[in-house]
Amino acid sequence: MIDVVILVNGVPRRVTGDISLAAALWRLDQVTFRQDTSGAPRAPLCAMGVCYECRVTVDGVTGLRACLVQVREGLAVEVPHD
Amino acid sequence: MTTPDVLVVGGGVVGLATARELHLAGCTVAVVEAEFAGAGSTGAAMGHVVVMDDTPAQVAFCRDSRARWIAWFEGGGMPSAAEHDPCGTLWLAATDREWAAAGHKVRTLQQAGIRAELLDAAALAEAEPALKRGLVGAMRVPDDLVCYPPAIARALAEELIGLGVRWIDRRVVGLEPGAARLNDGTRLGAGSIVLAAGAQTTALAPGLPLVPRRGHLVITDRTPVRVHHQLIELGYLDSAHSMGGASIAFNVQPRRTGQLLVGSSRELVGFDPAINHELVGRMLSRAVDFVPGLTQVPASRTWVGFRPATPDALPLIGPWPALPGTWIATGHEGLGITMAPTTAALIRAGITGSRPPIDPTPYLPDRIMPAQDHAA
Amino acid sequence: MTESRRLDLVVVGGGPAGLAAAEAAARHGKQVLLIDQAPRLGGQIWRHRDGDPLPRVARDLMRAARPPRVSLALGASVVDAPTPDRLVVDFGGRVATVETTAVVLATGAMERFLPFPGWTLPGVVGVGALQALIKSGTPLAGARVVIAGTGPLIWPVAEAVVRAGGILELIAEQAGRSAVVGFGAALLTRPGLLGRAIGYRRATWRAPFRTGSWPLRAEGGGRLETVIMGGGGARESRIDADWLATAAGLIPRTDLGRLLGCRIEGDALAVDAAQATSVPGVWAAGECTGVSGDEGARIEGTIAGLAAIGITEWPAPLTRRRTRTRAFGVRLARTFAPRAELRDRVEDSTMVCRCEDVRAGALDPAWEFRQAKLWTRIGMGACQARVCGSACSFLYGWDANTVRPPLEQPQLGGWARAIMASPPRDGPPDSLVPPES
Numbered sequence: 001m002i003d004v005v006i007l008v009n010g011v012p013r014r015v016t017g018d019i020s021l022a023a024a025l026w027r028l029d030q031v032t033f034r035q036d037t038s039g040a041p042r043a044p045l046c047a048m049g050v051c052y053e054c055r056v057t058v059d060g061v062t063g064l065r066a067c068l069v070q071v072r073e074g075l076a077v078e079v080p081h082d
Numbered sequence: 083m084t085t086p087d088v089l090v091v092g093g094g095v096v097g098l099a100t101a102r103e104l105h106l107a108g109c110t111v112a113v114v115e116a117e118f119a120g121a122g123s124t125g126a127a128m129g130h131v132v133v134m135d136d137t138p139a140q141v142a143f144c145r146d147s148r149a150r151w152i153a154w155f156e157g158g159g160m161p162s163a164a165e166h167d168p169c170g171t172l173w174l175a176a177t178d179r180e181w182a183a184a185g186h187k188v189r190t191l192q193q194a195g196i197r198a199e200l201l202d203a204a205a206l207a208e209a210e211p212a213l214k215r216g217l218v219g220a221m222r223v224p225d226d227l228v229c230y231p232p233a234i235a236r237a238l239a240e241e242l243i244g245l246g247v248r249w250i251d252r253r254v255v256g257l258e259p260g261a262a263r264l265n266d267g268t269r270l271g272a273g274s275i276v277l278a279a280g281a282q283t284t285a286l287a288p289g290l291p292l293v294p295r296r297g298h299l300v301i302t303d304r305t306p307v308r309v310h311h312q313l314i315e316l317g318y319l320d321s322a323h324s325m326g327g328a329s330i331a332f333n334v335q336p337r338r339t340g341q342l343l344v345g346s347s348r349e350l351v352g353f354d355p356a357i358n359h360e361l362v363g364r365m366l367s368r369a370v371d372f373v374p375g376l377t378q379v380p381a382s383r384t385w386v387g388f389r390p391a392t393p394d395a396l397p398l399i400g401p402w403p404a405l406p407g408t409w410i411a412t413g414h415e416g417l418g419i420t421m422a423p424t425t426a427a428l429i430r431a432g433i434t435g436s437r438p439p440i441d442p443t444p445y446l447p448d449r450i451m452p453a454q455d456h457a458a
Numbered sequence: 459m460t461e462s463r464r465l466d467l468v469v470v471g472g473g474p475a476g477l478a479a480a481e482a483a484a485r486h487g488k489q490v491l492l493i494d495q496a497p498r499l500g501g502q503i504w505r506h507r508d509g510d511p512l513p514r515v516a517r518d519l520m521r522a523a524r525p526p527r528v529s530l531a532l533g534a535s536v537v538d539a540p541t542p543d544r545l546v547v548d549f550g551g552r553v554a555t556v557e558t559t560a561v562v563l564a565t566g567a568m569e570r571f572l573p574f575p576g577w578t579l580p581g582v583v584g585v586g587a588l589q590a591l592i593k594s595g596t597p598l599a600g601a602r603v604v605i606a607g608t609g610p611l612i613w614p615v616a617e618a619v620v621r622a623g624g625i626l627e628l629i630a631e632q633a634g635r636s637a638v639v640g641f642g643a644a645l646l647t648r649p650g651l652l653g654r655a656i657g658y659r660r661a662t663w664r665a666p667f668r669t670g671s672w673p674l675r676a677e678g679g680g681r682l683e684t685v686i687m688g689g690g691g692a693r694e695s696r697i698d699a700d701w702l703a704t705a706a707g708l709i710p711r712t713d714l715g716r717l718l719g720c721r722i723e724g725d726a727l728a729v730d731a732a733q734a735t736s737v738p739g740v741w742a743a744g745e746c747t748g749v750s751g752d753e754g755a756r757i758e759g760t761i762a763g764l765a766a767i768g769i770t771e772w773p774a775p776l777t778r779r780r781t782r783t784r785a786f787g788v789r790l791a792r793t794f795a796p797r798a799e800l801r802d803r804v805e806d807s808t809m810v811c812r813c814e815d816v817r818a819g820a821l822d823p824a825w826e827f828r829q830a831k832l833w834t835r836i837g838m839g840a841c842q843a844r845v846c847g848s849a850c851s852f853l854y855g856w857d858a859n860t861v862r863p864p865l866e867q868p869q870l871g872g873w874a875r876a877i878m879a880s881p882p883r884d885g886p887p888d889s890l891v892p893p894e895s
Contacts, residue, residue, distance in 0.1 A: 001507075001508065016595065018507050018508055018595065019507070019594055019595025019596075020497075020594035020595060022591065022594065022596070023591060023594045023595035023596040024595070026591065026596045026597070027595065027596065027597050031580040031581065031680065031681045032580065032680065033580075036578070036812075036815050037815045038815065040578065041579075041580050041680050041681070042578060042580065042812070043580030043581065043681075044583060044587060044591065045571065045582070045583055045584065045587060045812070045845070046568065046569060046571075046583075046584055046586070046587045046845070047583065047584070047586070047587035047588075047590040047591045047594070048496075048502055048568065048586065048587065048590050049495045049496075049535075049866075050568045050569075050711070050841060050844050050845065051571075051812070051841055051844070051845050052813060052839070052840035052841045052867075053812060055840065060378075061378055061551070061869070062303070062305060062306060062378070062379070062380065063303050063305075063379075063380035063840070063867055067590070067591075067594070068495055068496065068497070068533065070497045070533075082680060117828075117829070118825070118826070118829040118832075118833075120832055120833070121828070121829070121832070125832045163834075232832035232833060233833065236832075236833045300870070301838075302870060303840055303867055344870075357862075357863055359538065359540040359863075359877040359878075360540075360877065360878060362874070362877060363873075363874045363875065363876070363877035363878025363879070364874075364878050365874075366870055366871075366873070366874030366878075367871075367874045367875060367878055369870075369874075370870065370871045370874060376870050376871065377869060377870060377871025377872070378869050378870075378871065379869065379870050380840070380867035380868070380869060380870070381864055381867060381868060381869070381870040381873055382838075382839070382840060382842075382867055383838070383842065383862045383863075383864075384862050384863050384864070385862055
């Protein structure tokens with residue numbers, strides 16, 4: 001499988017091309033997907049679209065579940081800084 | 083079991099504010115609530131405390147009541163869960179006719195001693211960058227506020243119980259002179275009975291000119307799309323408003339949580355809880371027209387509520403002649419939260435014989451009203 | 459935005475049940491659309507990447523349920539349904555109405571999550587979640603993993619962890635040893651399953667295995683660092699770990715069925731012998747009708763797919779096999795029911811509603827769920843109580859099954875346009891309304 005380059009908070013990162021965005025973020029050691037109301041980090045709990053803990057902003061659209069998104073060339077994801 | 087001076091039927095914000103007012107006036111009070119505090123219209127309400135100016139009686143009522151809300155919040159008597167947000171209201175003018183109406187409304191409110199100002203197109207764009215361009219302007223009413231009614235109902239209920247008010251976890255199934263019959267078969271005597279059961283009050287007071295008027299609300303996920311006031315279109319002034327068919331208007335509210343609450347709709351369909359998808363679709367599309375950025379915001383949840391509506395759009399507050407000793411406190415339609423504190427004060431004045439905060443006559447339940455058009 | 463073409467059947471869910479339903483209907487020449495949230499077919503059990511090994515039956519079904527025989531909408535969700543024959547579908551951002559004569563719900567099961575201190579830390583996941591993360595490309599090489607929970611699902615995940623290069627620090631089963639042994643004995647009557655079970659244990663033999671043990675809490679800074687295990691009066695033990703995969707059983711995923719108005723029995727969609735729900739035009743199959751494994755799901759899917767296109771006769775062996783797999787599911791649920799002590803882990807500061815950040819101390823078990831919702835915001839968040847609902851059911855006995863449209867948080871504009879196109883029920887709006895509080 002060929003690699004793709006995605007943008008994580010604007011920084012180009014190379015990941016293998018057939019994985020979910022949730023897997024890609026873990027692979028890049030980005031374990032904070034969103035923050036709760038107190039600023040505490042949250043990350044996937046169910047990994048199958050149920051829990052909404054992996055909500056990130058993709059290409060400017062907020063609230064998308066990283067576990068349901070496949071990476072693709074040029075995808076831009078915004079996540080809190082770990 | 084001692085007989086309370088007053089039995090309040092209904093644990094929504096109107097009933098609870100009334101119970102509190104009567105308790106503070108020295109009455110012994112009991113509250114009967116079939117579910118829990120805020121379970122009815124309060125739990126479905128938008129939480130907008132707003133001055134409306136359709137009639138002088140409405141302005142007088144809203145002015146007095148809003149001042150009581152402001153004092154309540156500024157006095158520190160509310161928990162943070164009440165989500166008090168003194169964001170004010172912006173009434174949006176999309177046409178020259180609406181702009182002229184805004185000017186007229188500003189004068190009406192200012193004459194009543196209420197702060198209001200006009201924003202031209204440029205000032206509006208600066209105040210609310212998320213709004214579409216091309217609007218003519220807006221009226222800003224800075225002292226209106228937003229809150230979260232279920233948390234207020236809870237806080238009031240807990241305060242009342244702490245003060246020794248009796249909380250009766252039952253449903254009232256019938257009334258007789260000086261007493262209420264409960265669903266557990268018991269009979270509860272009271273010096274006075276206040277019916278504050280929202281749109282359901284007609285079940286206990288047949289003949290009350292009141293119908294449930296259903297409304298839909300949609301809340302979004304937390305979103306970076308922000309508005310800074312409660313936003314309402316003046317467009318409804320242009321349409322022939324009737325008690326009849328279904329209607330919508332643009333109404334978006336910023337929540338302290340970072341969510342947006344989107345309304346509004348009105349229908350006369352009885353107590354049918356089913357979602358009217360077509361109407362919700364129109365309501366939301368209108369909101370997207372005004373706030374284009376809404377289109378990409380995740381929509382979380384839709385719910386319906388039932389407003390207690392009257393033919394002349396004024397509440398029903400005062401003694402109910404059909405059953406001596408019974409008082410009515412309902413009929414606020416979409417202004418139940420706004421009008422709750424003054425409703426409470428009017429009932430207190432009536433029951434204790436003290437001075438009312440405003441002239442009570444426009445709101446008496448047995449006033450002459452226009453013929454009802456409730457067929458739809 | 460309404461799609462002009464009316465379909466014979468829409469199948470929601472691309473796991474074993476949905477694939478079997480779609481295949482059965484397509485075999486009879488029907489126009490079938492299969493919808494799944496994931497980017498690939500297979501559901502949770504057959505989740506895969508290119509080149510991953512799959513059971514033969516999975517490969518066959520996925521080959522059969524493909525265009526042109528079956529239309530596929532992957533990465534798509536049903537978000538609303540004004541009526542059962544008009545589904546509003548979010549096709550990855552584009553929302554449109556799909557008209558269909560019949561619907562088969564094959565929405566599967568989801569993991570039950572039980573709150574305990576620290577369960578919101580990154581790295582604390584469900585066992586199914588860990589398996590899904592591995593299958594969708596999360597690296598595990600060298601990672602320290604604790605698997606703790608209940609039921610047979612922990613074993614294939616343990617095996618997957620080992621295969622992915624993870625270090626299994628512990629496998630803990632909360633059920634007591636006698637229950638586990640009894641269940642093992644029952645497996646003797648199911649040679650296929652017994653074989654699988656033995657294979658899993660062989661693959662994970664290096665990992666310590668405890669029964670009657672469960673995580674008391676998880677600790678860490680920005681992510682999981684330590685799992686504190688205990689239970690049954692045993693002394694607490696601390697295990698450093700990168701992942702804690704918990705298993706508290708599976709629960710039927712019923713939100714779309716509820717939205718459509720289908721009757722619920724226990725926690726599952728109620729169906730008759732032909733897999734018909736209480737709503738005309740809506741059938742259901744697989745784990746959304748009760749958790750009983752992939753074999754049962756396939757059988758039910760075939761029956762539902764046939765029934766939904768009007769074929770109400772199927773081979774008797776199908777019915778017999780369905781009865782057997784359902785009985786197995788009941789036994790599974792009984793043996794591995796979460797034990798009451800798991801409630802004692804919850805402290806006042808323990809998060810219960812992860813969407814709205816409502817902690818246990820804010821909740822009063824004497825309330826009902828709707829009261830808690832309105833008073834504390836619990837269950838009001840993005841997941842619509844799918845996670846905290848079953849937790850509250852376990853902790854407080856609340857019935858938290860409230861579903862309000864839309865499902866799955868579609869973008870507001872597209873959803874609005876799609877439902878606006880629905881035929882009006884009471885005529886179009888004739889006026890605008892004034893504001894209110």
